[in-house]
Amino acid sequence: MRSIWFWTVLVSMVAAGTHAAKPNPERNAYFGDLHVHTRYSFDAYIFNVRADPDDAYRYARGAPLKHAFGYPIRLRGAPLDFMAVTDHATYMGVLDAMGDEDHRLSKTPIAQELISADPAIVLAAFRRVAQAIITGEADPALQHTDVIREAWQREIAAAERHNKPGEFTTFIAYEYTSNPPFNLHRNVVFRGSKAPVQPFAATDSNNPEDLWDWMDKNREAGMEALAIPHNSNWSNGLMFQRTQYAGEPLDRAYAEQRMRNEPIVEITQVKGTSDTHPLLSPNDEWADFEIFADSPAANALGGEEPTEIHIKGSYVRDALLTGLELEDNEGFNPYRFGLIGASDTHNAGAPYEEAHFYSKTGINDGLPQRRGSVPPDGIDTWDAYEALPADQKPAPYLVEWGASGLAGVWAEENTRESLYTALRRKETFATTGTRVRVRFFAGYGFGELDLEDPNVVMHLYKEGVPMGGDLIAKRRDTPQFLAWAARDAQSAWLQRLQIIKGWIEDGEPKEAVYDMACSDGLEPDPATARCPDNGASVDLSTCAFDIDKGDTELRAVWQDPNFDPTQRAFYYVRVLENPTCRWSTWDALRAGIEPRPDVHKTIQERAWSSPIWLVPR
DSSP: OOOHHHHHHHHHHHTTTTTOOOOOOOOOOOEEEEEOOOTTSHHHHTTTTOOOOHHHEEEEEEEOEEESOOOOOOSSOOOSSSEEEEOOOOTTTTHHHOOOOOSSGOOOOOOOHHOOSSSHHHHHHHHHHHHHHHHOOOOOHHHHHHHHHHHHHHHHHHHHOOOOOOTTTEEEEEEEEESSSSSSOEEEEESSSOOSSOOOOTTTTTOOHHHHHHHHHHTTOOEEEEEEEEEEEGGTTTTTBBBTTOEEEEEEEHHHHHHHHEEEEEEEEEEOOOOOOTOOOOOOTTSSSOOSSSSSSHHHTTTOOHHHHHHHTSSSSHHHHHHHHHHHHHHHSSSSOEEEEEEOOOSSSSSOOOOGOOOOSSTOOOOOOOOHHSTTTTSSHHHHHHHHHGGSSGGGGGGOOOHHHHHHHHSSSSHHHHHHHHHHHHHHEEEESSSSEEEEEESSSSOOOOOOOOOOOHHHHHEEETTTTEOOTTTBOOOOOEEEEEETTTSEEEEEEEEEEEEEEEEEEEEEEEEEEESOOOOOTTTBOOOOOOOOOOOTTEEEEEEESSEEEEEEEEEOOOOOTTSEEEEEEEEEEEEEEEEHHHHHHHTTOOOTTTSOEEEEOOOEEEOOOEEEE
């Protein structure tokens, strides 16, 4: 007899991308991307990206798209179920207008600089454009409100045009790009067809709290939206700090407003993974995953290695722990958020697969030589590459880009209302681009469930709480956690299913990683809570990975061996695939050279569920 997980996944696969006659009360897994840039973003346009929102939506549904270098790009896996184009609000569409010889802005001096054949002149113009994001002060030569509003209306029209309830969902959205001087970016996603005449930008205010005020006012006018922080790993501790923007202490009003407007965050995307850092989680063997060495924290220290104090406030797990501490001490929690992944592509179409990577920003990194995974022409060894002057090598961070990620949502049907409601309730999960499906529930009496019962999922919803929810502790009973993961048929097999716990003990934040289920019939070691190595490997000469190791499905019912009903805690699931080649290794293989020695040659694709919070009675 096949497990209920098999049938749940089957229902999800059939329902996704097709119009179901009735909403599925057991909910389907839908995959999408809520972070995509097109030619209307100033930085995409500067790097010769000319694809527009219509092109982006067609790409998401499986159509080919022309890269800035002229070669075709196309999804190799299934089409996406939902997407949002999120062009920067700052100067939205202005550079696109400047590039149109028939538009009045094309005759302005800065337009001539931006289309110059001299790269130095273009770079200087780009820095001038980007300066507004750092200072929050609009450049009069670029701040053309009528052009911005026209571009925004075209964005809205494209989202409306491509929204096909039951088949493919689009959201009206944009990026608020505050960077004073470190990353405080958010994507703002509207629930329905109602949106303001102009998006709130960093040039209106660099303070995210002002963005929330604007969102609250829009909500009162019937324009519901949520904001999604991203790249907290680039925030130098500011994204999840312990004070308000201007330095005032956090309070309940701040926490309530933040959670009202920001129920979810990006945990992974092209600019790295923001789950945790080895310095913050030294006992987590999988913490060193797509970490940005060339981070703002390192740059702020003049290139010195950051310490734990420099990265606190920049990673999701640390923020979740901070939230528990604030809740214990102050009675409020501004960091009770769910998790998604996204791409942040600036090509209008993202490379979610390591084997088919074309990077992020048009002609800036659209070839292996331009992103540092292959030496430039005439250089055939990495030693010779290292000897080159810095101005003859790509920016160091380009080889650290990742082929990530995707948002997973459990919803009754593929519509704006259903998906948005799921985002609000945080029944979401994140992947690094793979289509692994993850479910996670907590409750009491799960150990007595018959997992082959066709009604088990409805029972879990009725008697337990799904990811994103709160479970009230019982003084005399220990809760059970039930997790399922199903393999992406286009990717490697699953290696292990883990649960990550965070709690506060004697005023100190604590965390632990437990392996819940192991592949290949293996069992976690009771002493270490770790699965034995399943022996899966990768042939770096071909990038072929083992097909005789790993499982198609992992599931487990787990109890916390150190459960304390008086302690606040959070739990979330992490799923690891067997190792596969990183995109940089694929680039080197195709070029016939050894992979770059200072970059990881393989990765373990993964997925994370949103947390479940244990609330003391």
